[in-house]
Amino acid sequence: MVPFNRSRRVVAALAAVAILAGGSFASAQEISEAHLKAARAAITSIRATDSMDSILPQANQMLKIELIQKNPNLEEDIVRIVDEETLAIAPRRGDLEKEVATAFAKAFTEQELTEIAAFHNSPTGKKFLSDSPIVGREVSKAVDIWQLGIARDLSQAVAKKLAEVAPAAQPPAPVEAPPANGQAPASPTLTPPAQ
Numbered sequence: 001m002v003p004f005n006r007s008r009r010v011v012a013a014l015a016a017v018a019i020l021a022g023g024s025f026a027s028a029q030e031i032s033e034a035h036l037k038a039a040r041a042a043i044t045s046i047r048a049t050d051s052m053d054s055i056l057p058q059a060n061q062m063l064k065i066e067l068i069q070k071n072p073n074l075e076e077d078i079v080r081i082v083d084e085e086t087l088a089i090a091p092r093r094g095d096l097e098k099e100v101a102t103a104f105a106k107a108f109t110e111q112e113l114t115e116i117a118a119f120h121n122s123p124t125g126k127k128f129l130s131d132s133p134i135v136g137r138e139v140s141k142a143v144d145i146w147q148l149g150i151a152r153d154l155s156q157a158v159a160k161k162l163a164e165v166a167p168a169a170q171p172p173a174p175v176e177a178p179p180a181n182g183q184a185p186a187s188p189t190l191t192p193p194a195q
Contacts, residue, residue: 031105038113039101045120047129049100056093060086151175 031039043049060082067078104113119125152175159171 031102032110035105035110035113036098036101038110038117039105039108040097041117042108042113042120043097043100043104045117045125048104049097052096053093056086056090148175 064078064082067082068075071078108116120129155172155175162169162171
């Protein structure tokens with residue numbers, strides 16, 4: 001598991017839910033400028049689109065790599081042209097902001113969006129956003145350890161009952177204990193029963 005920006009993933013998931021929910025809410029619904037303004041404030045406060053800032057630069061780099069590999073003799077021209085076109089298309093980033101704001105506005109009332117922004121702009125909300133990745137890593141570690149314990153206990157209980165019913169049956173493989181450094185393995189490995 002990569003603990004990178006867990007809170008951003010949560011925010012991205014919320015954005016996806018808002019987008020999906022927005023499609024099912026009255027799509028013909030007119031959204032007022034005040035409602036959109038509240039949505040923009042909310043998405044800014046939760047940094048909903050921050051992770052999307054890398055989309056255009058990544059597309060720029062991938063296109064340069066692809067074209068330079070195909071046309072190494074044109075590298076200088078490729079770099080110049082791709083950079084020029086990237087700058088020309090950059091203003092379209094605002095379209096994405098508007099789409100995300102519209103999706104949030106369809107999913108949340110203006111009052112709810114105002115409350116979301118107020119919370120995330122408060123000291124507690126800012127702390128929530130900044131500390132969420134740390135908390136997420138700790139929660140993930142706790143889940144991994146718990147999952148390991150459950151898998152181990154289930155495996156042992158099944159092995160015991162299976163030995164009572166069929167002493168010659170192959171027991172499940174033992175579940176690995178966590179490493180000595182206190183970190184849990186990514187996930188326990190269980191061997192499927194022999195058939």
